[in-house]
Amino acid sequence: MKMTMKPTENLSRDTEAVADSLSAMMKREFTSYSCYDGYLNPSDPTMVTADDRKKLVDWCYGVVDHCQLSRETVASAMEMVDRFLSMPSNSADAARVRNEALRDQSKFQLLTIAALYSSIKVNERVALSSELFSEICLRSYTAEEIEAMERTLLNGLSWRCNAPTAHQVGLSILSLILPYVDIPEVTWGFLMDEMKYLTELAVQDYYFSTQRMSTTALAAVFNVVNDTSTKVRRQAIGAFLRVIMECFDFDDSEQINAARRRLNFLAKPDTQEDEMMDDEISLESLEESVETIKASNSSSSHPKRGHEGHFWHEKDELGHEQVVSPSSSLRDISSEKQDSSLHFC
16 A cells, blocks of 8 residues: 655754755855846847747746656756856857847757756756757757757856755745644645745746745745635744744845735736735834744743744634744754855755
8 A cells, every 4th residue: 555645754854954954055046056137138129038938938847747857857947047148158159159049039949958958967867868859849959959058058057057946945944844833734735735836837937037046935935824724824834934034044025025926926817916915024024023932932831842942832713733933943043054064065
């Protein structure tokens, strides 16, 4: 009999290791994998468009779905494409290809195909040959053309082809919450599935190519939490997310809120793109979340102690206990890890 894996088994309960990993991923956003201002100009009719890019992402999703590969591989491929086209070129060959790809749909398509071809080799257990890719493209490009474009792409990126994805950052955020908030497995499954769906939507949208992966991830988690069933649950998890924002070097609340509104518009096209969210983040709400957790912890008449520190608890309308830890645990972990040496690529 096949055992069903619990959703939380895909998360880590080792908050110290998760905090270390998250700090490392966010550090790489400012160094090896910095995001740039973007590369498309909607007012220039000679350039490829955001719609062209979206069609190529959809095509890539179709390829990996057919081959039963991970859609996260597409996220990695498009991150390579976006970074190559937005960063200063490091060679004459890279500059030539960049300029051609921005004004020739065929070259833009070849660049994306080469990025997916390379991303599969980096991220998957199996590799697809360039000859097979040529067949998938209906022989629009030869195997030699795909391989040549891959070399130009990787040289242009200085062979940095393993950037963190928004989904990876999102799983780290949820892992930090996991030991402290007691919610059913089915709810964890909902949070993880919906977060994954929103980060996949973000890959399709050119707007998010100009945002940090951590911004996309945090916005996705906030939006998913906002869709959970009970008010108490939303408040408990939302308070923790605000504490996490203070513990790590995320973008400011205005940037996160803008990403949240954009994601909400993508997921629910009938809404207005600039429509305010019910629980938008402010500096005041960040401070209130920290104070609420501290006050709730100190005023509890029968505090429970876990291996991570004190817990406070609250019941929802169904009588289920919601267990939340104080902010100090995450603060201690993040401060220790950000000061320590990070041993990541």
